[in-house]
Amino acid sequence: MSEEFEPNIVGFACNWCSYAGADLAGTSRMKYPPNIRIIRVMCSGRVSPSFVLKAFQMGADGVLITGCHPGDCHYIAGNLKCEKTMETTRKLIDVLGIGEERLRLEWVSASEGSKFADVVTDFTNHIRGLGPILGKSQG
Amino acid sequence: METAEIRIGVYICHCGINIASTVDVDRVRDSISQLPNVIVSRDFKYMCSDPGQELVRRDIKEKGLNRIVVASCSPRMHEPTFRMTIQQAGLNPYCLEMANIREQCSWVHEDREYATAKAVKLVSAAVAKVSLLEPLEEKEVEVRPEALVIGGGIAGIQASLDIADAGFKVYLVEREPSIGGHMAQLDKTFPTLDCSACILTPRMVEVERHPNIELLSYSEVIDVSGYIGNFHVKVRKKPRYIAMDKCTGCGMCAEACRMKGKIISEFDVGMGKRSVPYIPFPYAVPSKYTIDPENCLFITKGKCGKSPACKDACSSDAIDFEQKEEIVELDVGTIVVATGFDLFDAREKPEYGYGLYDNVLSGLEFERLVSSSGPTQGKIVIDDKEPRDVVFVQCVGSRDKSVGNEYCSRVCCMYTAKQAHLIHEKLPDAKLTVFYIDIRAFGKGYEEFYDRVREEGVRYIRGNVSEIIKKGDRLLVMAEDTLLGEPVDIEADLVVLATGIVPRKDVKEVGNLLKISRSPDGFFLESHPKMRPVDTATDGIYLAGCAQGPKDIPDTVAQAKGAASSAMTKMARGKVKVEVTTASVDTFVCRGCGRCVEVCEYGAPNLEEVEPGIFVSQINDSICKGCGACSVVCPSGAISMKHFKNEQILSQIAAVI
Amino acid sequence: MLRKSHFNIRKFIYDTFDKDAAKVVFEREGIWDCTTCSACLKKCPKGVDTTGIVMGLRSLMVEDGRIPPPIRDALKSIAIHKNPWKISAEERSKWAEGLGVKNISEGADILYYVGCTPAYDARLQKVARAIVEILNRAGVDFGILGNEEGCCGSEIRRMGDVWTFEYLAEENIEIFKKYNVKKIVTTSPHCYNTFKNEYKGANFEVQHYTELVASLIEEGRLSFTHQIDKTVTYHDPCFLGKQNGIFDPPRKVLTSIPGIKLVEMDRARERSLCCEGGGGRMWVESEDSEDRLAKIRVGEAMDVGAQILATSCPFCLLTLEDVVKTGDLEESIKVMDIAELVKEAL
């Protein structure tokens, strides 16, 4: 692998919209950077702040959560619950010195394969630009 | 929990060249084989093929595997396939985890090095999770072949008849003394001009006669518990003070009543009067009288002359002031909610002078005025005079943010056209003007009807009315003709406001009772606006009619049939599978704080008092859908989400980094 | 306004969609005719900020220097004298001479914010003095800013000069802070409205004097000894009623005065008709005075048999009284401010 800093990105995708959107990016053969590893959850509302904190503690450089668009949640409003929790989580990681921009929440529907690819590409580039959390390359 | 040693088999699919061309399958296989508890790690060209599946089954038997990882395509594609595969080999189907190395790896990446490294991580994560997975048992619950229909308007009537015709028992609960709902109040129906009563009455009578329908009129649902297949419902039967089995509907009581003609008739929306013992309208079902307790002298004051006049007049001795309310308990498998709507109160738009001027009417008041069963026997008269100039105002309380109703009520354009037509029919010389913003004539035969009304000479002016004021004993209606950009003032003897449809004022309480949510417009929320328009988020509860949103009669009937069909599907099978991956509570840890109850959209958790003052949350897994929101908010860690437990997800996180 | 002038707000809105807004407003007639009464805004089913559009377009005119001379003079006067009436700021508190009103610098619970018109206009000075007397009677601890009081900027904002408005607002907030003002009572609904809704970052409570008087009556701090045996109708000022929902306190005050028989006009409360005094209209003469809304309004009051047409806004008082004077109606109807009626009955 190259010398350049390659971030570790943990992704959480909800089963009904975003995971399907990610699958669609695949079936449409869209390309995005390989840094993201997606963990499937049934609903973005399942993503506990502890998952995010643990991910950073274990060495993730960025966490991307994707859920259904507001109003489309398979569980009525799990995505909005996630939004609320993640707002606090963002503040928390900022106070901790991790930096709030390392956590992102995006809405991706099952039909938005290209949006999924764009979001991942953009986020990966963004994290790459930020560098490793502890300031030195771990790559 | 299984205590046996974890023995994992990992199967990496080439998917022809779909995976193998970008991911070095051999390297993945070898790396994975080094992981703890991995007994076998194999690759195969097509895992989903018969030989592929057979490979897994054989290994399970020969090598005593008890956890399986398949690294191939998306689990959304083949998870059911491989669950079946391992089940055939005697494993619990939930002892499977898939790693998506096609859609989310080989197909989206080009660099072989990176893609292979990522595939290793993804498969490792699946291995990590699978070793913590627990077998789960699938569960089915019985569905009682009985349905509850709440609301006896046209939606509830139609749903009840369909379900009853299919052979299921129906309890139809109606809050008013008679079924019929708003449709019974209408005169003619657009665009075909059928008389509303003529098409509705036969259906009402059918309800009364149907052997499978038990009608609970003048009753209210007060409690609903349970879940699909096994709802337990409490209904309060209000006392009519008249014995149903004795009343012949002769009306002598009403004739004799001392308050005769002094009580405002709800059915005639305040335009007519009635007695204390009343039947809402002549063709009411059941055709039995009810004593209005709020206005009865005997009930409120304890005295009505020497003895209640109605009691003296009744020849069948049906009057019974001793009647008490009764609570009926029902067990049903499904519920159809057809609670209907309220009419927008035009007093919220003071500029129209509704409630101030007697000759400004709401749409429903006009229906009663024009109806031959109405207070004027269908004569259109205001203060004993026939109006010469009539103005109709559209969109009153609809499409109006200033009163908080952004939606279109969907019926006003057409009912206004119909009402204009009815006036034209009865008073051909009357000058009719309709102020509108847009005309929405979208149904079958609607546009044609609109054209017909305009041909009859009804003047349509684009622009909505800003103000109605008094001018002598007439009204001055002020607006802008927006097509001409000029002000337009019209004098009128009668103004009819096309008042829209709003959620019933008790919609929130009913929603809480049934644990169903509402959309931003305040109506009940369907599961999906397109694909599941009659379902609610709660299994076994379906929506029909205006309770879900404004609708005309054809759409209401269609939706009622849809709701009936959904209910019948569940009852016909008699059994329904419930979600396996649900949340569960460690009742010892649970602090009973109730945060799970607050966060759940479905009402699955419930606080139960296990000892005096000590509450514990219990999750009903027949209701739980497995979103996991409760486990996130649980402060004590008492709730865990089966198949997506904290430690399972954390193990995945550790493995992918 | 559409009924008597070229002003058609809908056309202005439409035009701004795809044309250069400045050009539109230069070409079309009628932009100065809007009284900013906000009747349209309150009724708009889609919540379009119509009044805001008028103010925005006017600001483009002002920026471009295309201002009718009387408005230009009023704006200039505010810049020089801090009032639109072209009288020196030194004379602002002349009306209060001899009344013994204390200056807010001596400390007081309430700041009585007089406003430009009641401070300078001979007719309105009576109202200001009446309010002082009422507050004294009720033992309210209040003070005024004296010559330090400056224009609230409500009208100047509506005339399109948003820059001066912002400057005035900032300056006023500073002054209020300096004297630690926690509560303000105004004569004019216009000052009330702008303090309440348009002063950003302000930290004080504001009341219209009719609200304060109504609560004083309720608390029993004001009692009436004189009877006023008259039939009175009340004209709701746009900026108090429609725009801020204050309908009941003025009526409560009127009905507490012994002898007064309150009758309502057809267009009352939310339905009230504008007098045309707002939105800087006090400084532009309407082209055809035949159709003046104030005239219609006085007619409506007479129709319901009112002997007194009461109001609670300086501009309403002036426009309505003007109609009575020029129409030789002084024998049949009298226009009075509620404060004057209260004072009379004390």
Added chain:
Amino acid sequence: MNSEAIVKETRAYHCLECGVCTSSCPVARVRPSFSPRLLVEKALFGFGDEIVRDRDLWSCLVCGRCTSRCPSNVDYLNFIKEMRIEASKLGEKGLFSHDGILNTIMELQSLSLRQKRTSWITDDLEVADEGEWFYFVGCLPYFDLVFGEGGYCDVGLKPTERARNTVRILNKMGIKPVVSNDERCCGHDLLWNGDLEGFRRLAELNLKTIEKSGAKKVICLCPEGYVTLKRDYPSYLGEQDIEVVQLYQLLADKLKEGKLNFVENGSDNPVKVTFHDPCSLGRIAEIYEEPREILSGIPGIELVEMERNRADALCCGTSGWVNCSSCSKQIQTERLKEAEATGADILLVACPKCGIHLSCAKYNSDIKIEIKDITDLIVEKMA
């Protein structure tokens, strides 16, 4: 340390099997299967392995009631701590509350991240980068996000207000304390949850930060922070050249010197308050009278004591964010009811964690008593 060594170290072999510990234990009262006595006996009989695998090892609140009453002076607190350290080595841990976020927050602070923990400092507060006094703030900035308004588990508190209060009070006393953005979690919970390494890392970082500030005196509001800095830092990292002071000790002195004054209250009806002794402040640091002295100095306040006060005080029910369960809730409810039974309007707490735990137990219950931090009262009444 093996189980035998622990027994020796904590004088467990002196155990008389009298059962005072178990009958003093608040957990054992609501959960009979939990017995401090039996745990010690298991160790004595050489069943240390069983103890470290036992889920109940994490149920102990380390409240110190047993230790303070043990006739044989068995150091039960250290017994639990050492056992937990052994258990941790085997990967055992308690059941974390709040999905373990609080623990992760503590662990993350041992990395060299540049925190933003001082944003609670408002303009009216005077703080310094260097100086004689170091105010050790502790976890309050994080508690704000978890338990404050809109937090994950909003219990209606504003934890950082306690920090602002402390600075306000110190400023009033003429102290301009050092508040450092480089401060870390004190490590109390990591230590008591058996993570000795994590504790050491945090302690070293904190000592370095304090040293850098030039401060010779460290002031703590949080009782747990106080005992950790005062007792555990020296015992694990050697004697330190700093004096650790608890806020109430300082204030009680200032009150005596006449430097802490309160506004006179005109009202005749004094507000009734009762005071909950935190375990760390009371039984462990033996600071019982100072907060009471301060309270008695505040006009218009009448202190009524709960049935169990000072050394007998009941624990707030949870420690170290582990094994917070129905038992905790029962203990907390009992404590709140005891407070209500005094007839007091306000239950005063002196520890941010006590405040959080008792407020949490109040949530969705019919308990009415207002819970307030002493510092709120002091700031309110301070002249």
